[in-house]
Amino acid sequence: MGSLLTAFAGFLLASSWTAIPFATFLVSTGYGWVRHQALIARAVTFAMTTVTIVTLGLIVVFIFVESIPAFQYESATVFGVSVPGLGMFIQTRWDAVTDPVRYSLLPMIHGTVMVTAIATLVAAPLGVAAALFIAEIAPPTVRELVKPGIEILAGIPSIVYGFIGFTIINPWASDEFALNGGSTYLFVGLVVGLMALPTVVSVAEDALTSVPDSMKDGSLALGATDWQSMISITLPAAFSGISAAVLLGVGRAIGETMAATVMLAGTQAIPDPLTNVFYGYETLTSLIAANYGNTSGVHESALFAAGVVLFVTVLCLSIASQYIEARMRRRLGGAE
Structure with missing residues (x-):
């Protein structure tokens, strides 16, 4: 101090x-x-x-x-x-050495989309299921143990996840799938999805617990089981908040830097075919992290352009999540 x-x-x-x-x-x-x-x-x-x-x-x-x-x-x-800038999104070549130099963000945008999509497929269903368990199913004792554990996961530095992925997952993937270096979008997406999981669980659990008890009690009074009430009443009523939770998780996945930088190959290329998840080259965040200290001039400006793309994307997701969450409040408050 x-x-x-x-x-x-x-x-x-x-x-x-x-x-x-x-x-x-x-x-x-x-x-x-x-x-x-x-x-x-x-x-x-x-x-x-x-x-x-x-x-x-x-x-x-x-x-x-x-x-x-x-x-x-x-x-x-x-x-x-x-x-201005259209060339960054219609060509596929990033080459800061060979004249004429080219700065296409398309390969990194593709990598970011691949990692984010896989992370969302991991974090969204697992996060919603965990939030439903904590909010509706778990006994109070279990809830008091599980919630702090999930919050601890959110506090683990991303470099720790990336280091585990680099030292354990990448070598395993290299041996099992005969990949050079083991760098794959699939396993990077899995790691990033686990990192985004606490965000999805926390926000979705708040949305589920905000559903009025009167709606649940009315469903039970009509003869529905607990599971039927959760599926028919709780989840639909909290759908807006759950959607906002997933969007926040997606924003976390898009902005993840260290895990992607450590686990990916750092090559500006697009896999063939486009949907091949068993190769992993570069994302926008890993591009900035790997090059920011060794650039100048237009090359450095191109990294700022990558930051602009990230900023606009995450801003749109944040606005969408705020809108969806406000819509949920109006809906549960009875004011459409």
């Missing part, structure tokens, strides 16, 4: 752009907290919220601005109109 405080103090004292504003903030806040506590509390919380939003906005702007050279470089003409 002492070293952290010392490092923070050194950061503040390194420049007047940090030390003076921070000191002014402390003095004014301390004075206001004594004389106008309620007003200062509102002002401080508003300022912190504003700083958070502005920081996120600046990060987004920085990523988009840095990606502009790559989009300009990979322009393509359609019906006589030059479309």
